[in-house]
Amino acid sequence: MEIDPSLEVLGLNVLKPKTSGAAPPRYKELGPCVAEWHIVNESHTLGNLLRCELSDHPHVVCAAYKVGEPLEHHCVIRVVTKEGYAPHEVMQEVVDGWVQKLDELRKEWARSK
Numbered sequence: 001m002e003i004d005p006s007l008e009v010l011g012l013n014v015l016k017p018k019t020s021g022a023a024p025p026r027y028k029e030l031g032p033c034v035a036e037w038h039i040v041n042e043s044h045t046l047g048n049l050l051r052c053e054l055s056d057h058p059h060v061v062c063a064a065y066k067v068g069e070p071l072e073h074h075c076v077i078r079v080v081t082k083e084g085y086a087p088h089e090v091m092q093e094v095v096d097g098w099v100q101k102l103d104e105l106r107k108e109w110a111r112s113k
Helices: 044-055 087-112
Strands: 026-031 034-040 060-067 074-081
Touching: 026 087, 034 087, 044 060, 044 074, 044 087, 074 087
Parallel strands: none
Antiparallel strands: 026 034, 034 074, 060 074
């Protein structure tokens, strides 16, 4: 099942290499409570940030990431949720939270000028 991992909201290229726009976003459902996102042109910075945010979510049992070989330039994020909670919905909540935090930060920055 192909589901938009919602990372496009943050302007990330999800499995769309900069050299080619042909590859679609990739979400891999490994079970009812387990999923992976493959993100091209990202590394430890995004992977660790997502892992930390997902790990803090109350419906997440485990969140992890790995970065491929140095020349591959992609990150794989795996999420295991509690029974009855879909990983893509949890990811959506985390990304929505980020968007809200970034919007608040932008407003605060504008007020401080």
